[in-house]
Amino acid sequence: MDVKTVCLGVLSLGDATGYEIKKHFEDGPFSHFYDAGYGSIYPALNNLLERGLVSCAAHTQDGRPAKKVYSLTQTGETALRDALHQPPQRDKVRSDALVMLFFAHLLDARHRRRVYAGYLRHFEQTLAELKARDLDGAGDDRCFVHGFGVAVYGAAAKYLADNAHLFLDSAEPEPDSESGIENDIPAEAAQ
Amino acid sequence: MDVKTVCLGVLSLGDATGYEIKKHFEDGPFSHFYDAGYGSIYPALNNLLERGLVSCAAHTQDGRPAKKVYSLTQTGETALRDALHQPPQRDKVRSDALVMLFFAHLLDARHRRRVYAGYLRHFEQTLAELKARDLDGAGDDRCFVHGFGVAVYGAAAKYLADNAHLFLDSAEPEPDSESGIENDIPAEAAQ
DNA sequence: ATAACCATGTAAATGGTTACATGATTAG
DNA sequence: CTAATCATGTAACCATTTACATGGTTAT
Numbered sequence: 001m002d003v004k005t006v007c008l009g010v011l012s013l014g015d016a017t018g019y020e021i022k023k024h025f026e027d028g029p030f031s032h033f034y035d036a037g038y039g040s041i042y043p044a045l046n047n048l049l050e051r052g053l054v055s056c057a058a059h060t061q062d063g064r065p066a067k068k069v070y071s072l073t074q075t076g077e078t079a080l081r082d083a084l085h086q087p088p089q090r091d092k093v094r095s096d097a098l099v100m101l102f103f104a105h106l107l108d109a110r111h112r113r114r115v116y117a118g119y120l121r122h123f124e125q126t127l128a129e130l131k132a133r134d135l136d137g138a139g140d141d142r143c144f145v146h147g148f149g150v151a152v153y154g155a156a157a158k159y160l161a162d163n164a165h166l167f168l169d170s171a172e173p174e175p176d177s178e179s180g181i182e183n184d185i186p187a188e189a190a191q
Numbered sequence: 192m193d194v195k196t197v198c199l200g201v202l203s204l205g206d207a208t209g210y211e212i213k214k215h216f217e218d219g220p221f222s223h224f225y226d227a228g229y230g231s232i233y234p235a236l237n238n239l240l241e242r243g244l245v246s247c248a249a250h251t252q253d254g255r256p257a258k259k260v261y262s263l264t265q266t267g268e269t270a271l272r273d274a275l276h277q278p279p280q281r282d283k284v285r286s287d288a289l290v291m292l293f294f295a296h297l298l299d300a301r302h303r304r305r306v307y308a309g310y311l312r313h314f315e316q317t318l319a320e321l322k323a324r325d326l327d328g329a330g331d332d333r334c335f336v337h338g339f340g341v342a343v344y345g346a347a348a349k350y351l352a353d354n355a356h357l358f359l360d361s362a363e364p365e366p367d368s369e370s371g372i373e374n375d376i377p378a379e380a381a382q
Numbered sequence: 383a384t385a386a387c388c389a390t391g392t393a394a395a396t397g398g399t400t401a402c403a404t405g406a407t408t409a410g
Numbered sequence: 411c412t413a414a415t416c417a418t419g420t421a422a423c424c425a426t427t428t429a430c431a432t433g434g435t436t437a438t
Contacts, residue, residue: 001287002425009294019389033289040426042391064434065390084294085302088287090313096192096279098224098339103200103275104332111276122281141295144357148289148350155346159339166335193397210417231398233419254406256418388435396427401420408415 001089003036004044008080011054011072018042018068029133029142032126032149045070053079097122104167116160116167123157192280194227195235199271202245202263209233209259220324220333223317223340236261244270288313295358307351307358314348 010021010030018041025035036044045068048054053076058066072080097119104112130150135143201212201221209232216226227235236259239245244267249257263271288310295303321340329337 001285001290006290009290012294012297017389018391019387029293030290033284033286035283035285037427038390039392039428046391061389062434064388065432067389080294081297084291084297085299088291088306088309091288092226092285093224093282094192094226095224095282097282098336099192099197099200099221100275100279102220102332102336103203103271104335105330106203106272106275108276115279118279139296140357141293144295144354145289145293147354148347151346151350152343155342156339159342163335163338166331208417209419210415228399229418230400230420234398237419252406252417255416256404258417384438386435386437388433390432392430394427394429397425399422399424401422403419404417406416408413410411410413 001083002044003040004048005080005083006030006034006036007041007044007048008053008072008076008083011070012077012080015069015071017070018045021045027129029138029146032130032153033145048076052076101167112167116164120157120160120164123153123160127153127157192274193235194231195239196271196274197221197225197227198232198235198239199244199263199267199274202261203268203271206260206262208261209236212236218320220329220337223321223344224336239267243267292358303358307355311348311351311355314344314351318344318348 007021010016010024016024018038021041022036022038024030045054045056049056049070053073054070055073057069057071059069060066097115100107100111100115101119107115127150130146130153133146135146138146198212201207201215207215209229212232213227213229215221236245236247240247240261244264245261246264248260248262250260251257288306291298291302291306292310298306318341321337321344324337326334326337
């Protein structure tokens with residue numbers, strides 16, 4: 001299932017700009033099972049437009065590039081239905097963090113902690129966002145997929161929290177306050 | 192984290208052929224968080240060989256292509272360590288099945304059931320395989336990652352089993368035995 | 383003032399999948 | 411006798427990421 005198809009799907013929920021479609025993948029209902037950047041969304045939208053699967057209304061604004069609101073056409077809806085009826089490919093998962101933790105014995109204590117803490121935080125934050133999400137007006141299927149995300153992210157967060165002791169403390173006595181600069185921000189580790 | 196790096200990782204567990212590396216992604220300890228096909232493994236191995244990160248011993252056999260057993264070199268181990276100490280990219284997940292279920296209202300009852308049943312079966316089977324896996328001789332980190340897989344796949348399977356009624360029965364009365372050919376193999380749906 | 387947000391796009395590079403090509407051996 | 415397993419590889423194609431390019435507005 002490529003970006004083009006999923007863009008059609010997003011547009012079936014209502015007209016949107018490329019920018020807004022991206023937000024569906026970041027914050028919105030797709031966040032836990034699909035992702036795409038501008039570099040694939042904008043070309044996808046142009047391709048769909050050429051093929052008549054979407055139409056486009058440009059709203060000029062001053063100072064900014066014209067906002068281009070895309071809508072699903074009749075042909076587009078047919079194409080979407082058709083694509084959704086193909087046999088699904090199996091899930092693609094690729095986790096840097098798990099590869100690193102699998103080889104944790106090759107990591108220095110600092111990086112190990114950083115990766116672990118970042119990964120845990122990633123699941124906790126996503127879970128919190130999912131739970132905070134407003135599902136008014138969402139149909140059964142949407143709620144179902146949302147619930148799936150909560151179940152799976154919840155299990156991941158719980159497992160990581162329960163086993164944190166394996167990675168986050170004592171393994172190395174951790175010469176406390178060897179300080180110096182030592183900000184040890186585990187900040188971007190979730191990336 | 193590209194295929195090349197993960198191949199180095201696999202080789203750090205012991206010498207292996209391209210064919211055997213692939214099995215690590217299919218059946219082995221990486222199955223739930225990484226995947227790669229021959230089309231990326233063989234070129235990766237050749238690239239690593241050129242760069243001196245692995246060495247290769249060819250064992251000729253009759254009838255078959257010579258078996259090429261790759262080993263991690265000293266340089267290769269350093270490169271692996273180095274790559275493992277980079278900041279991890281966030282997990283990439285892409286699920287056709289969840290996209291389809293998200294748009295379940297656009298699917299006909301037959302396909303909806305097929306996708307659901309296939310997805311549930313996928314998690315149940317993988318979970319069973321994970322649980323059946325022999326962890327003797329596996330270190331802490333490997334057990335930890337294995338446990339993570341069990342936790343997450345278990346949660347997914349449970350959620351899908353608990354909510355199966357939403358997709359697998361009565362929604363449409365399902366004109367039982369409209370038969371004809373009607374094998375309705377939900378077989379490859381897990382793909 | 384500074385960061386975050388709004389808003390679009392292209393080109394090059396990277397990386398991966400799929401199809402093709404080959405063919406013996408072993409288990410059911 | 412059939413299917414699965416063993417075993418390697420290439421070339422064409424496809425899809426995606428990253429870096430570049432631009433620049434006003436709004437909230438802190």
